Amino acid sequence: MDLEEKDFYQLEKNIVKITEEIEILQESEDPERKEKISSLKEEIKQEWNKIAPQLTPLHIVQIARHPKRPYTLDYIENLIDDFMEVHGDRRYGDDPAIVAGFGFYHGQTAAIIGHQKGRTTRERIARNFGQSNPEGYRKALRVMKLAEKFNFPIITLIDTPGAYPGIEAEERGQAEAIAYNLKEISRLNVPMVVVVIGEGGSGGALGIGFGDAILMLENSFYSVISPEGCAAILWKDQKAVRQSAENLKFLAKDLLGFGIIDKIIPEPPGGAHVDYLQTFKNVDKYLYPTLKQSMEKTPEERKKQRYEKIRKIGIIDER
Amino acid sequence: MSNLWTRCNNCRRILYKQDIFENKNVCPECNFHFRLSAPERLEMLYDEGRYEVFDENIYPLDPLHFVDSKKYDDRLKENIKKTSLVEACINAVGKIDGIEVIIVAMDFRFMGGSMGSVVGEKVTRALEKALQERKPIIIISCTGGARMQEGVLSLMQMAKTSAAIGKLQDAGIPYISVLTDPTTGGVTASYAMLGDINIAEPNALIGFAGPRVIEQTIKEKLPKGFQRSEFLLKHGLLDDVVERKNLRSYLIRALRLFLNRFS
Ligand SMILES: [Zn+2]
Numbered sequence: 001m002d003l004e005e006k007d008f009y010q011l012e013k014n015i016v017k018i019t020e021e022i023e024i025l026q027e028s029e030d031p032e033r034k035e036k037i038s039s040l041k042e043e044i045k046q047e048w049n050k051i052a053p054q055l056t057p058l059h060i061v062q063i064a065r066h067p068k069r070p071y072t073l074d075y076i077e078n079l080i081d082d083f084m085e086v087h088g089d090r091r092y093g094d095d096p097a098i099v100a101g102f103g104f105y106h107g108q109t110a111a112i113i114g115h116q117k118g119r120t121t122r123e124r125i126a127r128n129f130g131q132s133n134p135e136g137y138r139k140a141l142r143v144m145k146l147a148e149k150f151n152f153p154i155i156t157l158i159d160t161p162g163a164y165p166g167i168e169a170e171e172r173g174q175a176e177a178i179a180y181n182l183k184e185i186s187r188l189n190v191p192m193v194v195v196v197i198g199e200g201g202s203g204g205a206l207g208i209g210f211g212d213a214i215l216m217l218e219n220s221f222y223s224v225i226s227p228e229g230c231a232a233i234l235w236k237d238q239k240a241v242r243q244s245a246e247n248l249k250f251l252a253k254d255l256l257g258f259g260i261i262d263k264i265i266p267e268p269p270g271g272a273h274v275d276y277l278q279t280f281k282n283v284d285k286y287l288y289p290t291l292k293q294s295m296e297k298t299p300e301e302r303k304k305q306r307y308e309k310i311r312k313i314g315i316i317d318e319r
Numbered sequence: 320m321s322n323l324w325t326r327c328n329n330c331r332r333i334l335y336k337q338d339i340f341e342n343k344n345v346c347p348e349c350n351f352h353f354r355l356s357a358p359e360r361l362e363m364l365y366d367e368g369r370y371e372v373f374d375e376n377i378y379p380l381d382p383l384h385f386v387d388s389k390k391y392d393d394r395l396k397e398n399i400k401k402t403s404l405v406e407a408c409i410n411a412v413g414k415i416d417g418i419e420v421i422i423v424a425m426d427f428r429f430m431g432g433s434m435g436s437v438v439g440e441k442v443t444r445a446l447e448k449a450l451q452e453r454k455p456i457i458i459i460s461c462t463g464g465a466r467m468q469e470g471v472l473s474l475m476q477m478a479k480t481s482a483a484i485g486k487l488q489d490a491g492i493p494y495i496s497v498l499t500d501p502t503t504g505g506v507t508a509s510y511a512m513l514g515d516i517n518i519a520e521p522n523a524l525i526g527f528a529g530p531r532v533i534e535q536t537i538k539e540k541l542p543k544g545f546q547r548s549e550f551l552l553k554h555g556l557l558d559d560v561v562e563r564k565n566l567r568s569y570l571i572r573a574l575r576l577f578l579n580r581f582s
Contacts, residue, residue: 163508163527163528164536165527165528165529165532165533165536166528166533166536166537167533167537167539167541167542167545169527169528170526170527170528170533170545170546171550171554172554173512173554173555173556174508174526174527174528175507175508175511175512175526175527176508176512176556178477178508178509178527179477179481179507179508179509179510179511179512179513180512180513182477182478182481182482182508182509183481183482183484183485183488183513184485185478186478186481186482186485187482187485187488187489202465202474202505203465203474203477203504203505203508203527206474206475206477206478207508210475210478222471222474223470223471223474224465224466224467224469224470224471224473224474224505225465225467229532230467233467234387234388234467235387235388240387243387244387247383247385247386247387247470248383248467248470248471249383249470249471250470250471254470254471255471258382258471258472260471260472260475306482307482307486310475310478310479310482311443311479311482311483313472313475313476313478313479314436314437314439314440314472314475314476314479315380315382315436315469315472316377316378316379316380316436316437316440317377317378317379317380318376318377318378319376319377319378
């Protein structure tokens with residue numbers, strides 16, 4: 001079996017081992033632990049340099065969906081002070097698959113909205129695996145409108161396999177909820193910056209997933225359909241998932257090339273899950289100036305530029 | 320069976336083709352609404368069937384170099400040849416009961432009516448033309464959703480078209496969305512659900528997720544009539560279900576009301 005055919009969990013085995021050693025050292029009283037940790041980190045880097053160039057799009061999908069990957073609430077805990085979560089869409093219910101609230105980002109009140117997956121089996125079920133129902137999109141919009149009332153910037157974090165395909169979701173207007181958000185987001189007066197932290201699953205991601213700027217973590221993806229869904233429909237074969245992943249061109253570098261996203265945020269060696277603190281630092285380093293740039297514009301300028309930005313996306317042959 | 324006769328997909332009765340044709344492609348026996356092509360749709364709605372098309376110079380490309388069992392590029396060529404269309408929608412302008420109206424009619428024959436960069440661009444241009452010329456606009460959807468072969472570029476057309484609708488809102492230009500069988504996926508989750516009024520033909524499949532995907536996810540059989548027009552009407556997602564034979568008169572009434580034109 002060559003490297004390409006192995007799944008990412010096999011590829012990262014050595015890195016996982018080294019990471020475990022680092023964790024043990026961090027807890028220990030070893031007087032030389034600092035030196036030892038930094039040399040182990042160097043080992044991770046070298047190991048990663050061997051793996052990284054050969055990663056396929058499907059490997060990146062596995063990193064984006066890694067069970068240890070930092071989720072929305074992890075980012076909030078690290079980057080936001082005094083976060084106050086709010087609940088409910090005031091129409092039907094509260095959707096745990098989307099977290100929304102207010103907090104201080106670099107001392108400025110901001111609205112923070114993001115898809116939330118669960119870590120344990122119980123949490124995963126409670127969060128519906130990060131797949132929102134219409135209430136989630138409606139809650140998100142309610143919080144965006146509140147941000148607009150107080151002239152606060154909006155940060156959204158994208159990490160969902162997609163909007164939930166269920167009977168009740170359809171009954172309560174899943175499509176309408178997403179469509180309405182798209183229209184309203186384009187008209188918001190306040191700055192809005194999107195960070196794709198994991199899975200950017202189709203309309204379910206887009207419903208809170210465009211704005212003044214879109215940033216993408218290096219090992220995330222943003223796609224019209226999951227590689228599995230596409231394999232089932234176009235190839236009628238689940239084994240074609242690798243081909244489908246290669247064809248869909250959903251990686252950060254592809255989106256940058258299409259002019260859809262603004263910046264790629266680098267991840268630490270091994271992926272975001274290997275070093276949370278470094279990941280948060282990197283996100284902050286890109287997010288803060290991007291948000292600031294948007295905040296410096298007048299509402300009219302910002303709205304105009306947001307429209308122009310989305311307006312020019314698409315590749316056509318005009319004869 | 321000679322080609323003068325056909326069988327209705329719904330009631331299975333053998334019918335004289337001319338009878339269906341004269342009944343606007345609706346089964347005279349069971350009222351089943353057969354799918355219409357975009358040109359048939361436009362001809363049926365405009366006064367004396369007369370209209371002008373615009374944006375016919377925009378052709379699709381294959382920016383992802385997408386290959387499944389066939390190259391996307393080849394699929395496009397085949398579809399253009401098979402349908403004599405350049406893409407999955409036609410932009411038109413003409414008069415309905417004397418009122419100048421822009422209509423975008425989607426055509427399911429072209430790649431399942433899917434929305435890629437060209438459909439997104441044409442819908443946006445039609446909306447922008449409506450804004451500039453202050454003409455009401457009607458979009459008739461008939462689509463399986465966003466086009467997979469153009470990947471995330473198709474996905475972003477949802478935001479692009481919805482943003483253009485936002486501009487009509489500020490300018491007070493009427494937009495009527497007509498959903499026909501089928502209207503699913505990324506088109507439903509963007510412009511099709513954003514009309515000032517949303518109406519549908521009877522028994523049209525309308526939804527976000529496809530019924531098979533839902534069935535596989537919940538591992539249950541779906542209730543009868545699920546995701547059909549009447550189901551959406553009941554759940555408050557449509558303003559009305561309108562039979563094809565009444566569609567033109569319904570649109571005339573709606574346009575006159577929204578334009579405040581009594582006589
Ligand atoms: Zn019939």
